[in-house]
Amino acid sequence: MRGLANFAFEGRLFRVVERDGEPWFIAADVCRALGIQNIAQAIGRLDEDERGVCSTYTPGGNQEVSTVSESGLFCLLLRSRDAVSPGTQPHRFRKWVTGEVLPAIRQSGQYSPAALRHTPVHSDTLHQALEICREIRLTWGRAAARSFWINSGLLDLHNPEASPDDMSDTALLLFLKDKCEITGSHGDFTRSRELLAALFSYIEARDLPRIGLRTASNALRAMSATYREPGTGARFWHHKRSDTGYCGVNLRQ
Incomplete structure (x- = not known):
């Protein structure tokens, strides 16, 4: 077989x-x-x-x-x-x-x-696929989870050139869908450190694979260049005011 x-x-x-x-x-x-x-x-x-x-x-x-x-x-x-x-x-x-x-x-x-x-797995199934990936990792180990991750096609959803070992993009995508409101408005501004702190809390609460601060920061900036809110097409972008952050995005309470 x-x-x-x-x-x-x-x-x-x-x-x-x-x-x-x-x-x-x-x-x-x-x-x-x-x-x-x-x-x-x-x-x-x-x-x-x-x-x-x-x-x-x-x-x-x-x-x-x-x-x-x-x-x-x-x-x-x-x-x-x-x-x-x-x-x-x-x-x-x-x-x-x-x-x-x-x-x-x-x-x-x-x-x-x-x-x-x-x-490729449709974006609406990301939550389910990540739960399965976690179950595989806990049951059969990292090698089996990595094999599922690569073969699932999840990376192709939004970044076909991403490394198979890097789950930061998908964790970030889930975070944006669940915890952020993408408005596309110049008047909405969230500091980078607030977004990253919320992202790390989100990852820990869901037992997703951990990512470092620099990796998360780079992934967030790269995502801002390509992400479009489903339905509205709104985007967010990196901007430097008195503190480095992102316009067009608010954290949901």
């Missing part, structure tokens, strides 16, 4: 691997989404050709994990009562995997992990 592809379901990782040109799904991810506690028992009830194993990275090295075929996936869905009960997580999972994941896999007429890995 090869070609690991990552999807996100309600802030949790959902992994797909390739076997003989067909998609196979990590059993633990499927069972967790369906609320199945006894994974071994659920897999054991599948036919032999509907279950398998693959090797995946963990902090202790490569480890074999259970997988299920597409047929096995549908068997688990059909055996879950909640999967047909609107309002439940298994029901949302069933609708998501059949309406989004499988069509995405078949987008090119065949299972193509490489194409999936390089599909």
